[in-house]
Amino acid sequence: MKNAKAGPLLYGFLVAVLAASVFPLYYSFIVASKDNSVLGEKVPPLFPGGNLVENVTRVFDSVDFWLAMQNSFIVAASVAISNVVLGTLAGFAFARLRFRGRDSLFLVVLGTAMVPTQLGVIPLYMLMSDLDWYGTLQAVIVPVLIGSFAVFWMRQACEETVPHELIEAARVDGCSVLRTFWHVGFPAVRPQAAVLGMFTFMTAWNDFFWPLIVLDPNDSPTVQVALSTLASGYYTDYSLMLAGASLAVLPVIAIFVLLSRQIVGGIMQGAVKG
Amino acid sequence: MTALRTETEAVPAASVPSSPEPKRLRLNNWDAKYTPYLIIAPFFLVFGIFGLYPLVYTAWVSLHDWQLIDGNQGFVGLANYVELFSDAKFWNALFNTISLFVLSTVPQLLAALGLAALLDRGLRGRAFWRAGVLLPNVISVAAVALVFAQFFGRDFGIVNFLLGFVGIDPIDWRAETWASHLAVSTMVMWRWTGYNALLYLAAMQSVPKDMYESATLDGASRWRMFWSITVPSIRPTILFTVVTSTIGGLQLFAEPALFDPGFAANNASGGSDRQFQTLVMYMYEKGFRLFDAGYSATIAWMLFLVVLLVAVVNFSLTRRIAGKG
Secondary structure, eight states: OSSOOOOOHHEEEHHHHHHHHHHHHHHHHHHHTGGGGGGGGGSSSOOOOHHHHEEEEHHHHOOHHHHHHHHHHHHHHHHHHHHHHHHHHHHHHHHHHHOTHHHHHHHHHHTTTTTTTGHHHHHHHHHHTTTTOOTTHHHGGGSSSSHHHHHHHHHHHHHSSHHHHHHHHHTTTTTTTHHIIIIIIHHHHHHHHHHHHHHHHHHHOOOOOOOOHHSSTSSOOOHHHHHHHHHHHSSSOOHHHHHHHHHHHHHHHHHHHHHHHHHHHHHHHHHOOO | OOOHHHHHHHGGSOOSSSSSSSHHHHHHHHHHHHHHHHHHHHHHHHIIIIHHHHHHHHHHTTEEETTTTTTEEEOOOOOOHHHHHHHHHHHHHHHHHHHHHHHHHHHHHHHHHHHHHHHHOOOOSSHHHHHHHHHGGOOOHHHHHHHHHHHOOOOOOOHHHHHHTTTOOOOTTTSSHHHHHHHHHHHHHHHHHHHHHHHHHHTTTTTTTHHHHHHHHOOOOOEEEEEIIHHHHHHHHHHHHHHHHHHTTTTTHHHHHHHHHTTTTTTSSSSSTTTTTTTHHHIIIIIIIIOBHHHHHHHHHHHHHHHHHHHHHHHHHHHHHHOOO
């Protein structure tokens, strides 16, 4: 199968698939640049109009979008940094340290990925109320400080790149576990740690369900929560909604354009080994 | 950075103390023995406190008359479950959940399989095509839902406009059960097909080539090879995607919730007649709009059982189907 050469028909089909991938984003930008009245015409618009700035301004007037952007950024950056640090440490331990129960504990880590924790939101909400965390950003940060994906991903990275001999040598020299990690483990996996950071940033940026529940849409929204507010006005204002959506996807698209190769590689690697 | 690099390289060259003092050795032993547990502990702590404990505690809450704001009003045994089984809204949400799950997952995974097979042919610019199919997956559900809400608008939506060309009258996508399920499934498919295709592609690339070569010599068609070599060879990945899509697909929330323009005002009812309210939406409505935590927890726990059951059934079903050569 692999040897079969790809013909023009195949490329044509892939172009169509690609168009389907990109079109909703393009269209959201088109609508965001139009006056609402144009959207009431028979033929849907296909080219940008001149109202982008006006619609974006309306987004900032309708909801506190700056605050939402800022909150999303704080949340996503904190979650990313914490997953990188804690995930690399745990991944290093699972890949390169010897301790009792290591393999079974790692299986537990993998198993937790299958647990539908979303179904525990009621007690989780109560817990946050007891902590007096409702409406605060730590309520959305702390539960995802470290996820199974980060551990799995960094373990894989350490397996592939951290040389056993260097670890042994460092240990013989009397380096503590943490020093060994810092001087031998971490430098070797820095590229994979960076990809993990970007990946986690995007996931946290896009999160919707839990922030919707535990944040105050008027007081402490993230971008996704602000979008849901835009979507539920008295009448459906598509230019406004999609101007907001376009703004909300900009950061992830920027990351994706920069790192698509690594992200694709990461997903495909995980597939074979997981 | 340079300093760090030098130090790293200097590590193996440093001198080995010929006889370490006993105290340092003890410390060293302690370190080697316990530090690993210390550095994997955060994961288990976070998962335990914010993942497992709430999920298990949900079962306990479901046995109580528990109000989100006023707190626990007392143990009621299985009363919530009795009420749930005669609650038409629950059965409706269960039906919608299963229907949306089937409509979005089955075509999605088949399409992903086909797309992966195409991406597995000798393509130019592989990285470009792969990135292209993955793109939808990094877009937030909230943003996707808003765009597709426009696509499936009754009067000015682009889908109805296109259907007009083939002589289909405008469909009120939000009003009808089947139409709304199709629309919501489309969003899910758009976001996940490419991702699953990449998982399949990765698996396909590790299928030994000579299997295809000998089949070609035997005169097998490409179609035949796909079903009797490729699919059985990537069975573990197929099983993995079936299980993860089951777990995710049965917990749909954002897509159907935001498909309803009245989401904020109407208690997350999923349409005027609850025609696309899923179980997670119903759980959300009961818990966070009507503050009936006990009942909401009951829905959650039932959904947990449904997820478990369907995941197991799908796992064994797929294993049987994909295993046949």
